Amino acid sequence: MTFFNNTNRPPGQNEKYIAILTAAFKVFAREGLHRGKIADVAKEAGVGKGTVYEYFRSKEDIFTAILNQFFDQIQWGLETVNQQDLPADKKVARLLEMNLDWFKTTTPEEALIITEIWAQGLRSFHTAEPDDAMIHRYRAIQEMMMSILEQGVAEGIFRPVDSETLALLLMATLDGLGLHFLINQTMDIEKLKSVTRRAFLEGILVRQESQSTGE
Amino acid sequence: MTFFNNTNRPPGQNEKYIAILTAAFKVFAREGLHRGKIADVAKEAGVGKGTVYEYFRSKEDIFTAILNQFFDQIQWGLETVNQQDLPADKKVARLLEMNLDWFKTTTPEEALIITEIWAQGLRSFHTAEPDDAMIHRYRAIQEMMMSILEQGVAEGIFRPVDSETLALLLMATLDGLGLHFLINQTMDIEKLKSVTRRAFLEGILVRQESQSTGE
Amino acid sequence: MTFFNNTNRPPGQNEKYIAILTAAFKVFAREGLHRGKIADVAKEAGVGKGTVYEYFRSKEDIFTAILNQFFDQIQWGLETVNQQDLPADKKVARLLEMNLDWFKTTTPEEALIITEIWAQGLRSFHTAEPDDAMIHRYRAIQEMMMSILEQGVAEGIFRPVDSETLALLLMATLDGLGLHFLINQTMDIEKLKSVTRRAFLEGILVRQESQSTGE
Amino acid sequence: MTFFNNTNRPPGQNEKYIAILTAAFKVFAREGLHRGKIADVAKEAGVGKGTVYEYFRSKEDIFTAILNQFFDQIQWGLETVNQQDLPADKKVARLLEMNLDWFKTTTPEEALIITEIWAQGLRSFHTAEPDDAMIHRYRAIQEMMMSILEQGVAEGIFRPVDSETLALLLMATLDGLGLHFLINQTMDIEKLKSVTRRAFLEGILVRQESQSTGE
DNA sequence: AATGAATGAGACTTCATTCAT
DNA sequence: CATGAATGAAGTCTCATTCAT
DSSP states (O other): OGGGOOOOSOTTSHHHHHHHHHHHHHHHHHHOTTTSOHHHHHHHHTSOHHHHHHHOSSHHHHHHHHHHHHHHHHHHHHHHHHHSSOOHHHHHHHHHHHHHHHHHHSOHHHHHHHHHHHHHHHHHHHHTOTTOHHHHHHHHHHHHHHHHHHHHHHHTSBOOOOHHHHHHHHHHHHHHHHHHHHHOTTSOHHHHHHHHHHHHHHHHBOOTTOOOOOO | OGGGOOOOSOTTSHHHHHHHHHHHHHHHHHHOTTTSOHHHHHHHHTSOHHHHHHHOSSHHHHHHHHHHHHHHHHHHHHHHHHHSSOOHHHHHHHHHHHHHHHHHHSOHHHHHHHHHHHHHHHHHHHHTOTTOHHHHHHHHHHHHHHHHHHHHHHHTSBOOOOHHHHHHHHHHHHHHHHHHHHHOTTSOHHHHHHHHHHHHHHHHBOOTTOOOOOO | OGGGOOOOSOTTSHHHHHHHHHHHHHHHHHHOTTTSOHHHHHHHHTSOHHHHHHHOSSHHHHHHHHHHHHHHHHHHHHHHHHHSSOOHHHHHHHHHHHHHHHHHHSOHHHHHHHHHHHHHHHHHHHHTOTTOHHHHHHHHHHHHHHHHHHHHHHHTSBOOOOHHHHHHHHHHHHHHHHHHHHHOTTSOHHHHHHHHHHHHHHHHBOOTTOOOOOO | OGGGOOOOSOTTSHHHHHHHHHHHHHHHHHHOTTTSOHHHHHHHHTSOHHHHHHHOSSHHHHHHHHHHHHHHHHHHHHHHHHHSSOOHHHHHHHHHHHHHHHHHHSOHHHHHHHHHHHHHHHHHHHHTOTTOHHHHHHHHHHHHHHHHHHHHHHHTSBOOOOHHHHHHHHHHHHHHHHHHHHHOTTSOHHHHHHHHHHHHHHHHBOOTTOOOOOO
């Protein structure tokens, strides 16, 4: 559960907060989102049922926290890549690599939880809270990808691209791959990396005699 | 609700079966997967609660049926494209178009339901039923995409590709785009279409002087 | 439990409705309002827990129903008295008698429940629902007493009185006596009846040479 | 909150004891008896949750204390009246006045709390603690009223009465009026005072040619 | 004496499912 | 076939009380 090592939490209550969140993640991963009972989370965390509610307003609040941890992690990874002194195409390759390598340290059950929470959180986003974080968190990710793409264009490595839309595509592709890894874990990740990298990059690299397919 | 017009269902009980399935889809889309009650489904379908259980073994069984309808639709669309007399690159473009146009006739709530069921169904796939359809249905889709890609290679339009892996990538990309459309419905679909098409196709089209990034 | 014999309830569901209400009254009387669990009510009524909620929206809804039964009973008793062919002073005496005799068929625990619900219901009346029945139910009682008092004035038995205010006083006195019977059940009811009757009636009877205390 | 000014409390801990009691009264009045949380009481009193339990054994203990304060106040008022150098009929009038004037300085919510505690306390009296104060406190009040009534008889102002029963009736009437003021606060208190005084007093004053209604 | 983090028993309520009609 | 009244397991959350500091 390397998932909850970051410490961007209100200090002072960090210990138990993390303990409960970690336990929740474990329990939900094992049982599913609804099957996973708060009582189990408490037991797993080694605290009383009431204590869970000292740190989280509701079960859904735990979901949100898990999802936020997930986004924190992604963003942190992206920032790390972005801050490295690399040409843009290498950065894109690193991105891809990071994304797919995530599955080597994460069980499908864990990844599935993210998806479940994601789907449920999305619903509440559509129905209730207008300033829900989801869209903003994705926007942040998108913008970081945009900056990499724009760097590439500036470096003359990438042809002029609609970086905003392309960043969206890239983000979607990475998420889609994650999704499909959930379905089929026998896929050859290394092969997937290279195929994806080549398909994506050779389409945006500046080339002498490119030919658009027009329309 | 054009979603449930196809009739690949056990004949004889078709009327009510479809009525219930349609009602379920509506109710779940409106309320969410867990919030949506069987009682509401029955009322929406204009039948008694007990009748629902004449046609479906359980609530989860309804989920499965909805998901199957979804896959039926996708597969039917793919087949349609594949059977057209078009060069492979046009077929890929059509695929992309179809995929993104789906959102013009589907509300986010409806799409969300698919995602929710998908995530939940996936769990049961991982935990319980080994011959669950999900992976096979995706495999069928993947194979159809493979055949398009291989057609392109045979036609000399596409460079020699690992069609299996690339089909997976394509599938993942389309799903990923769907996912992100759920998050951000303000995205410009037409722009996304062209950017995606170009990014994807120009990377696999045969070109005079392509330069691989190697590794 | 002669308390729930009246049948002014939506017909068709009368059986179980009454069974649950009767059970609830019994349980609440035994355990108190909060200690009395719905589970116990269900068991006492010989139905499932869920069945209780088929007939009542919530625990509070049961409270309300009990209170309404109580008011129904009082009103029915008042009407009976009022419709009898008696001079007003006899009617007042009958009222008093009825009121105090109620305790011969009702246990203190049962009467206490009424008081608890009454107090709680009153709170919700002050805080939330503006058209709560409580005040209207009391008003109806008050008006029936007013009509008795006015009859007495018309008959020349009572001196001209502010019938509205006096009816309120009469109502309050009867309720107050009920309250104190809860506290001290050793009181001699028959003695209380005659003392109260005399104190109340001799103050309102027409007399030759009454002397007001003025102010 | 003039309610808690008297200081018949264990000295030395008076400050915080009173602070907590006052806070409790406020919170319970605002939220109701069960809704009012100890945590809120503590916050309102400006002390820690644990501190509440330094001064009170339990929540119910607070209830009892509140009720006792209430009785203290009533008794103190009665004593004051009783010790004045007045004829008995004036004393009765003063009693009535005091009782109804109480509502001018007390909000319905506060009065309601008394009623709620009263009802709940009564239950515990019936079920558990045989030496509960309630009956004794009321007995004390009753005895003070008896002494007023007997004074009136001795003075020749009141006809010979069963002072014990009549004191009970008087007490019940005053409580009943309080109760009904909770229900209907629009009642004209001054009118109620005079009607009640006249109805009650003229029934017990010595008169030349009274005529009993017999039976 | 004062505190408040921790507790966990307990309660209401929901809802998928059954089955007698 | 159709129904919907009945069910009861299950789950979230509350809150009075304790106790180590």
